[in-house]
Amino acid sequence: MNTPLPAAAPAERGFARDTLVLASGLGAAQLITLGVMPLWSRQFGAAEFAAFGVWASVVAVVSMALLLRYDTCIVIAKTEGEARGLLRLCLGLSLGGGGLLALVAWALPVPWQAALGLQPLGGWLPLAVQAGALAAAFAALLAWGNRRRAYPPITGARIALAAGAALAGTAFGAAGVAGGLLLAQLIGGVLGLAALALLLAPWRRAASGESSPDTAAVGALEAARRHPQAPRYLWPSAMLDAVTQQLPMLLAVAWFSTAEAGPFSLAWRVLAVPVMMVAGAAGTVFYERFARLAAQDRAAARALLLRTWRTFAFIGLPPALLLLAFGEPLFAWAFGAEWSGAGALAAVLAPMLCAMLVSSPTSGALIVLGLQKWSPVFGVAMLAYRPLALWIGAQQGSLALGLLLWGLCEIVAIALYNLLILRTLRRPAF
Template sequence: MQELRVSRRKWTGFGRAFFGGASGGVFRGMATLALGSGIGRVIGIVAIPVLTRIYTPEDFGVLAVFTALVAILAPLVTLRYVLALPLPRQDGVAMNLLALSTGLMLGLSALIALSLWMGGETLLGLVSMQVLAPWWWLIALGVLGTATYEMLTLWATRRRAYKVIAQTNVTQSLAGTVVKIGLGVLSVQPLGLLLGQVVAQAGGVGRLLRGFLGEFRANWHHISPARLRKVAWKHRGFAIWRVPSQFLMVFSMQAPMFFMAALYDAQTTGQFGLAMMALSMPVAILGQSAGKALYGEASQIFKEEPARVVKMAGEVQVRLLAVALVPAALLFFFGSDLFYFAFGPEWRLAGQFTSLISFAIVFQFSSAPLIQLMNLLKNQSVFLLINILRSAGLAIVFMAGAWLELDAMTVVAWYSAFTTIFYLGISAFIMYEFYRLKARRMAI
């Protein structure tokens, strides 16, 4: 009994250390989001060994470029006004932002669909993605669904409804996995992977709509043309600066897939795509969850307590870094063998790619929440500059690899080194900006 009480005290102390302090609210919200994301990602992880035995590396290559294209286009159709949803104190202002974002999303998604219908093969050929031409309609559907889900989750973040977001993460991941496996068994390839990916990214829209439909109806009367123009002008920085910033940010995240597809064959691209998919899971489970929770908490207290935001951000990054180091070390030393046993002998190259990238993902993982806080500083031009530097750096890495005719392993190693340096630098810069703001506020 004495040992049991000591054990309980240890766990209680751990809980207070991890979920207490200035960042306690963030980590409690993060825990809820991470639980949902974690269950959803576990479903995805369990399914990967099945999927790798149903679909070929070439099919995964198509999935990788499809996911990359949707990831680039989806954030742009709202002109990033959607990011301002958690900020207004009045629901009426937020409702006008939601209406503005919805109108932009529907109009620009329709324009994308029309452009792909009329000249999809030509347009996709400009970025070496002709393989997606038959699935142009699915690209448009994926963009619309992903953008809608982002918009509704940001409204949920405004309400701190982390449990609802967590529930949708589970249901859409399960539904997407069922679609991928079911259509794969029926030999619908690679369409099964693509349809399943759309469901996995946007399958929670219905649940979120049902949850907040009453609020939308109650606040609908606040919407007017004059108020729409007012919120559009007030938050114009998101459209002017954040749209190109977001494009460059997502492009730089997806650029490795584009460059690999351009430099190497479909099988190598598929191997790299599986490696990136596996490594993105911890970022999605904890890094993005922490980012949403941190943004939701910080947006409520930033004006009154900027010093507390600084403390929260520092605690979040240190704790995430500690969480990520052990699994990264395992992947670094045993990645090839783990992929061999988990996914089959034909996927050993993906494991080798994973080993090279593992520690770069650690710093991306710990920095992801801090990047969300850039919205609070309202210095969107700096965010644009950061993403210009990242995009230029990646272009130099891969173009140098092409010019020197380097093999895929060497190019991926270069990519990993650059990514590590970049995220270390961006973390230091963001924390410096917040410390400088804190010092200015204290001096007043």
């Protein structure tokens, strides 16, 4: 009879509880965001939503660029002192690097902005870059909170971010403030970061009071030297993924009309952002649990992987089928008749987003299993097929066709990615 390893049992018991804490917070945050969308869709037009989509793309790319993926190393750092060094490094890269990039954005010529699909932002581009720096600092603190298993503070900070943006956006929309939808996102980012820093303060003070070799101070540069795989392997592929993930929005602005890009921005915000945030919450817990199990019991790690896939398939399939059948009337009812086109695009996106919901929470398994060398391969593939799909759609004058082709390619890539993880798990533990 096989007796489970002692370390695995607490991880198994705590996985559902910690995921529920994070998911409940994300659920509340998403309810706030989704609840305000029908109001925003009546306060702001397609042009404002197109700018909103580009803002979100800039934030995603900048936040990924600044961190060099050192944030992923905070959880797996060998000592508390090393983790603190990595946190200081990430915060320095976020806030210092963000200021420099904002200056570059301010000096970027208008023709270059148009070529990059950034023209809807206009003079808001430097502030979008600063919002990306705030998002990077937020991600670094999230990683620290995950290491400390401080999930209630993480949950509270996410709710503060969503509530701040919702209240500000609604107020600016009612007052007719130019760029109010964008300014609201910046305000939400500031509030979310401040809340997370304040709520995590008790954990930092408790740890700093300890005196042991495990908490010996490690400088930021020394911490970076101990984790060369982050910028060498993880960051290039993550940057490729971040850039190519945002390409559809940017290319929709550059290659299609605002009347098409605006509905796409709304559909993506309503569907994809909740999917990614929920997947990220579960992925935060999965990464920490899977890292412990994979080093001791590959069978238990594989069981956790398969169980996570089944859970999110059960969650994702019903809404995907609902959107495929009733996307247009649902969006017309919720956001106004002029947004029925967004419902049609939502139906096209539904299968891909369902696949992402199933796979994204477990994507950290690639890092844990030492398969980082494969990340650039998938990144280069994404860099090829995502713009190619949109280009074909542009040639045919159909954004929906471009999104459909993108979704099919994405599902194939997700399947190959996870087959690689499963194959590695069948081998003996390293």
